[in-house]
Amino acid sequence: MEKSSSTSTSTEKIETSGGNGQVLDGSDIMELVGNEEVFSSFVDHKFQELDRDRDGKLSVKELEPVVADIGAALGLPAQSSSPDTAHIYTEVLNEFTHGKQERVSKTEFKEVLSDFLLGMAAGLKRDPIVILRIDGEDLSEFINGPGYEAEMASLFSQLESPDGSLHDCIVKALEQLTVDQGMPPSSDSWVISNIVEPSLQSCAGQDYDKPPSQETFLMEFKKVAECVAQRLKEQPVIVAHSENTFDGSGIKRLLSNKFELDKTLNAAMENVPKDRNGKISREYLRVALDAIGPSAGLPPIGAIHEMDEVIREAFKMMDADDGKPVREDEFKKMLTEIMGSIMLQLEGNPISISSNSVVHEPLTPSSTLLPPSS
Incomplete structure (x- = not known):
């Protein structure tokens, strides 16, 4: 994910730009789960697809694809990519198996899947994703608009290697342009091979390997951008765009409402095991914090690097990673103090995240958990 900058666009503006934005706000998921007949049919199909041995129950191995799908739908990296995300996938699996190596019936599968989908719908309602069709029209307007020269001249002066070749300067400048x-994101491999590289090749000149003057850069960049716009017209790119700002306000609301806080903490306690003395290891604080996340306006641990750093700092300040067992009331107190620490950090330095991901199959999610949107 990229941090948003001053050139980032608000969701509302992007949604209406060119009239080509489709908003994924969770309403389709709510409609699916809310229609008992349709949802039951969907569950039957998904269960049959997963039940490889046709014994009428799902083993841990057979559940792995749907667990991976839920992770993808939550925006998490692959399970093996980070230790921080491993426990989240484990918790998702435990929701189905109740923490045991038991096979899961269709009824249990349906109940847990319904809960996850409703949670995803709530998340999308809070932070919608806008699906954009990038077809070159907006890029043409930009390069032919009155602000082109001033904006690109400023960008040229900010390039890390202004003494680099014209080719390198153009590539870096394209990377700085936004939706x-x-x-579209020029870091995407498909965009590079099908849009950017062919455009550069068709416009390559004799001086592409030499450092450019600002005047040369502006002129040559415009030529390449025109080629990019033409290729986008021929091969439009679908981009999923989302924005979110974490400023601690969600935590503040939760901490200021004792009833909701107690209710949320009690619910989080259901996800952590106790020893025979009724104590809880502090190593489960992250698991509990992750359970509280949706109520506190926090993303899943492992989903956003910048937020992981804030959480890591809060745990460090509280010396909360020693794994010592504590009573439930102490555990809740530590969890509350950790949230307070996270809130203070975010109030002082809010984190704004803007994500632009190329969707290689138009208007379908990266996860196969849901059927394609109609």
């Missing part, structure tokens, strides 16, 4: 200016 606001009509440019």
Whole structure:
């Protein structure tokens, strides 16, 4: 994910730009789960697809694809990519198996899947994803608009290696353009091979390996951008765009409402095991914090690097990683203090995240958990 900058566009602006934004706000999921007949049919199909040995129950191995799908739908990296995300996938699996190596019936599968989907719908309602069709129109408007020269001259002066070749300067400049200016993420491999590289090749000149002057850069960049716009017109790119700002306000609301806080903490306690003395290891604080996350306006641990750093700092300040067993009331107190620490950090330095991901199959989610949108 990329941190948003001053050139980032608000969701509302992007949604209406060119009239080509489709908003994923969770309403389709709510409609699916709310229609008993349709949802039962969907569950039957998904269960049959997963039940490889046709014994009428799902083993841990057979559940792995749906657990991976839920992770993808939550925006998490692959399970093996980070220790921080491993426990989240484990918790998802435990929701189905109740922490045991038992096989899961269709009824249990349906109940847990319904809960997860409703949770995803709530998340999308809070932070909608906008699906954009980038077709070159906005990029053409940008490069032919009155602000082009001033904006690109400023960008040229900010390039890390202004003494680099013209080719390198153009590539770096394309990487700085956003969906606001009509440019899909140029870091995407498909965009590079099908849009950027062919455009550069078709416009390559004799001086592409030499450092450019600002005037040369502006002129040559415009040529390449025109080629990019034309290719986007021929091969539009679908981009999923989302924005979110974590400023601690969600935690503040939760901490200020004792009833909701107690209710949320009690619910989180259901996800952590106790020893025979009724004590809880402090190593489960992250698991509990993750359970509280949706109520506190926090993303899943492992989903956003910048937020992981804030959480890690809060745990460090509280010396909360020693794994010592504590009573439930102490555990809740520590969890509350950790949230307070996270809140203070975010109030002082809010984290704004803007994500732009190329969707290689138009208007379908990266997860196969849900059927394609109609």
